[in-house]
Amino acid sequence: MASVTSLTASVHQRLATALSATLPEADADPLLRRSDRADFQANGILALAKKAKANPRELATQVVDKVVTGGVIKDIEVSGPGFLNITVTDRAITENLAARAADPEGRLGVPYAETPGTTVIDYAQPNVAKEMHVGHLRSAVIGDSVVQLLEFTGETVVRRHHIGDWGTQFGMLIQYLDEHPHELDHKAGQVTGEEAMSNLDRLYKAARRKFDADEEFKTRARRRVVDLQAGDPHTLAMWQKFVDESKIYFYSVFEKLDMEIRDPDIVGESGYNDMLAETCRLLEESGVAVRSEGALCVFFDDIKGPDGNPVPLIVQKSDGGYGYAATDLSAIRDRVFNHKANALLYVVDARQSLHFKMVFETARRAGWLNDGVKAIQLAFGTVLGKDGKPFKTREGETVRLVDLLDEAIERASAVVREKAQDLSEGEITERGTQVGIGAVKYADLSTSASRDYKFDLDQMVSLNGDTSVYLQYAYARIQSILRKAGDVRPAAHPELALSEAERALGLHMDQFAETVAEAAAEYAPHKLAGYLYQLASFYTSFYDKCPVLKAETPEQVENRLFLCDVTARTLHQGMALLGIRTPERL
Numbered sequence: 001m002a003s004v005t006s007l008t009a010s011v012h013q014r015l016a017t018a019l020s021a022t023l024p025e026a027d028a029d030p031l032l033r034r035s036d037r038a039d040f041q042a043n044g045i046l047a048l049a050k051k052a053k054a055n056p057r058e059l060a061t062q063v064v065d066k067v068v069t070g071g072v073i074k075d076i077e078v079s080g081p082g083f084l085n086i087t088v089t090d091r092a093i094t095e096n097l098a099a100r101a102a103d104p105e106g107r108l109g110v111p112y113a114e115t116p117g118t119t120v121i122d123y124a125q126p127n128v129a130k131e132m133h134v135g136h137l138r139s140a141v142i143g144d145s146v147v148q149l150l151e152f153t154g155e156t157v158v159r160r161h162h163i164g165d166w167g168t169q170f171g172m173l174i175q176y177l178d179e180h181p182h183e184l185d186h187k188a189g190q191v192t193g194e195e196a197m198s199n200l201d202r203l204y205k206a207a208r209r210k211f212d213a214d215e216e217f218k219t220r221a222r223r224r225v226v227d228l229q230a231g232d233p234h235t236l237a238m239w240q241k242f243v244d245e246s247k248i249y250f251y252s253v254f255e256k257l258d259m260e261i262r263d264p265d266i267v268g269e270s271g272y273n274d275m276l277a278e279t280c281r282l283l284e285e286s287g288v289a290v291r292s293e294g295a296l297c298v299f300f301d302d303i304k305g306p307d308g309n310p311v312p313l314i315v316q317k318s319d320g321g322y323g324y325a326a327t328d329l330s331a332i333r334d335r336v337f338n339h340k341a342n343a344l345l346y347v348v349d350a351r352q353s354l355h356f357k358m359v360f361e362t363a364r365r366a367g368w369l370n371d372g373v374k375a376i377q378l379a380f381g382t383v384l385g386k387d388g389k390p391f392k393t394r395e396g397e398t399v400r401l402v403d404l405l406d407e408a409i410e411r412a413s414a415v416v417r418e419k420a421q422d423l424s425e426g427e428i429t430e431r432g433t434q435v436g437i438g439a440v441k442y443a444d445l446s447t448s449a450s451r452d453y454k455f456d457l458d459q460m461v462s463l464n465g466d467t468s469v470y471l472q473y474a475y476a477r478i479q480s481i482l483r484k485a486g487d488v489r490p491a492a493h494p495e496l497a498l499s500e501a502e503r504a505l506g507l508h509m510d511q512f513a514e515t516v517a518e519a520a521a522e523y524a525p526h527k528l529a530g531y532l533y534q535l536a537s538f539y540t541s542f543y544d545k546c547p548v549l550k551a552e553t554p555e556q557v558e559n560r561l562f563l564c565d566v567t568a569r570t571l572h573q574g575m576a577l578l579g580i581r582t583p584e585r586l
């Protein structure tokens with residue numbers, strides 16, 4: 001049992017006991033929270049008094065009389081109309097942190113979820129033969145953090161990268177490649193991600209030109225789609241070439257993003273081909289979907305087009321072709337029945353919300369989703385340029401993700417170089433990459449996913465303000481103090497009185513477990529990011545006010561080093577859950 005009961009939980013427990021001793025019939029929640037006036041404030045008595053038709057201040061006084069002080073609670077008093085102000089002892093703060101630091105699993109006392117389940121996360125899903133853009137960045141960054149958060153709480157996580165690897169454009173590409181067989185040839189194993197992409201890009205453009213200009217080629221390309229869907233082996237082998245080439249490129253971008261993507265988790269649209277016909281049959285037989293003008297459709301009362309006519313979800317087109325919806329419905333069956341998931345999470349652009357609304361409702365009607373299995377789109381907003389408009393190049397084109405990442409690394413390296421004292425050129429490059437990629441991830445994760453955000457590199461790599469660089473510097477500064485301390489090791493001294501800044505820092509660290517649990521349960525990495533930023537700020541004011549190595553007594557030096565160390569470990573763990581590195585030196 002490595003988990004540590006937080007001070008909040010201990011205080012809550014003591015208040016709840018006193019409350020139910022005072023008001024035995026009430027289901028008594030003291031509504032405890034952190035407060036500026038004391039360490040904690042409980043506001044729950046007001047509502048309870050109202051219900052019991054009692055005077056709130058009197059009730060509060062009765063509760064206070066029943067709370068056992070000493071140990072954890074130092075002081076409890078009634079304030080205002082019937083609030084309780086609670087102060088905890090310095091000893092409790094230090095002992096609590098010491099218990100976290102001693103966690104043998106290195107989890108800082110963060111408990112596992114009581115009833116973990118299985119979640120399938122659909123994220124990082126670029127499209128074959130296409131450049132990745134900022135939208136793909138958001139899905140990857142948010143999804144990766146949610147994976148880390150859930151796994152940390154003990155959830156079984158199945159990662160799914162639903163890449164766009166199927167559709168009519170492949171007929172054109174395959175036909176062109178078949179007629180120009182050497183266009184994708186390169187020395188085996190030598191090709192880099194960027195090279196792979198530029199090959200694909202060239203091929204795509206050439207194929208498109210031919211398709212638009214040459215009627216006979218167009219006919220051949222269309223026939224090729226039919227061959228592909230019919231599973232013609234030669235055509236499939238050509239298609240596989242495109243997929244493989246694209247994966248080289250995807251992997252190179254994910255590697256740049258410092259993100260682990262595993263091959264078996266890449267199950268693209270084509271991965272559900274074998275299920276499509278049955279999905280349609282099940283929907284048609286159950287009456288969930290109906291034939292309308294030859295197409296298999298699902299209708300919804302509340303979804304109508306501008307003309308007032310219902311907009312259906314088309315599961316199968318009138319020519320027999322299956323589209324995006326059929327694939328997603330089949331994926332749901334696979335995730336629910338084969339993977340036994342309790343939760344399906346889709347980290348996808350908010351602009352696809354109508355699609356998911358219709359897909360989820362269809363699956364619910366079919367009985368594939370029910371109270372035991374929830375499906376949620378973690379819909380993210382748009383990445384905007386500095387001008388507040390959707391992010392485009394000056395020429396009005398979509399910005400290539402790799403270019404953005406390279407620029408972030410370059411800017412960050414400049415920041416690192418300027419500050420660097422004893423770093424070699426190689427170290428500057430390495431740190432620059434960790435800082436630059438961290439900056440991009442943090443900017444994305446520190447605002448709630450549903451909101452749009454501005455991609456502003458100047459702001460992202462700034463040393464001041466709510467940036468990852470600020471957090472990384474706080475971490476590196478602590479490491480430098482610990483190095484300077486040499487043989488003097490961090491050690492907790494619960495007998496020491498704490499200053500205001502030390503208490504504030506310690507009480508904030510006590511909330512780490514609750515914050516992680518909340519961020520995981522709500523799929524909200526921004527809550528963790530906000531917490532870590534506050535942590536770095538509390539640390540900064542502690543550092544400004546409390547000399548560490550020059551503290552008055554040897555015990556105080558050790559205890560302050562201990563506070564530094566736990567802060568660093570909390571920062572490191574928290575940043576790891578956001579997918580961001582914390583270099584030891586900056």
Ligand code: ARG
Binds near residue numbers: 126162163164346
């Ligand atoms: N490939 C799609 C795109 O780039 C995202 C796929 C989302 N996932 C899904 N199951 N539909 O927009």
